Amino acid sequence: MDPAQPRTNPMSPVASGASAELFAMEEGQERGQGPRVLKLFRASVSDEMIAREAAASVHAGACGVPTAAAIGRHDRDGRRGLVYPRLDGTTLMAWIRKHPLRAAQAIDAMARLHAVMHHAPGGELRSLQQVLATDIAYGPAPRALQQAATAYLDTLPDGDTLTHGDLHLGNVMMTPKGLMVIDWSKAARGHPAADAVRSEMLMRFGAGPHDWITNLWRDWAARRLRRTYLSATTPVSAADMARWRPVVALAWLRARDAGRTPAFRRYLARALAGAGIRED
Structure with a gap:
């Protein structure tokens, strides 16, 4: 150009x-x-x-x-x-604010789009597994927990799927041509379950208001997103998401204030315990 x-x-x-x-x-x-x-x-x-x-x-x-x-x-x-x-339209978040009674429809559409994305190969993109390992190593978790989580990560299957890394309601556009995904700065090649967990976390703990009413909506939206994604044509199961959840959640700590810190800490503790990873 x-x-x-x-x-x-x-x-x-x-x-x-x-x-x-x-x-x-x-x-x-x-x-x-x-x-x-x-x-x-x-x-x-x-x-x-x-x-x-x-x-x-x-x-x-x-x-x-x-x-x-x-x-x-x-x-x-x-x-x-x-x-x-230029994309004509608005983000899915802005659309939901204007059409709150159709939020379920919008979240379902986003989840199905995510499932479709996960049928695409990752090509020459960076390794998501390496990204997670780096984020864990440079995060605030105690050294012993970092080592245990990294050892656990090494046991998980690598993937060759296109993963977005930041798929939330602000990175999906509602356009006359349908939903469109934007902002690929965190994209990688890896296991789709890790990407699905990341979107679940963004829905629950991402940037934005965290008053108790919004938190209830966030919890509902995260459950809806996960349920619809798993029911779509995707190679990911609920067990796959559970296996990836502890390392994705621990990696999250490197760059983000989890927002609802007590709620996120409970989420992280359950994920670690489910994988047999000790926090102390």
Whole structure:
């Protein structure tokens, strides 16, 4: 892509998150290329993560996963960026807020989409098992627990499936063409059960409000997501998710405040106990 070509709309970003801002682009449509957006990353995001997001989005699109694949790299005003086709619509979270009585329908659709994704190969993406091992090793858990969990992780079967790593209601778009998955920065090649557990945890303990009413909704939504996913055409069983839950939960501690800390600690303790991993 010629870095002199794209121009962004001088107005405010159309969307903004912790790692990037999204800007509408002025041209592309007149050349039959369709409307585009420029995703400009914040300084804290590594070059490796940007490259991984681009490569994973292209790979996912080539595998038939409904997504907006990166078109190319474009830097602007000293900021690193990726150009994407513009998706018309809203996130599934925003859609549910407008249609709360249809939340079950939306969560079911997301779960079935996740199951479809897990039929795609992981290609040349990084190993999810190695990602989990690194997150556990650099996390806050006591050394003895890290060693026990890493030894347990080594007994789990590796996988060759496309995993998203961050599939939550904010990373699924409701569009006129159906649901579309966005933000592949945490994608990897691994076992689909680990990815399903990660989405369950994001639903229960991810960013957002955690008052007691919302917590009840989160628990319901996580159960619904897991149940619908397991009932879809997926190679994953409830037992598979249980086997991966302790290491995915322990790895979670490296980069996240679990939000509802007491609830997450109970979740982690049950998962570790179920796998025979001692916390002390």
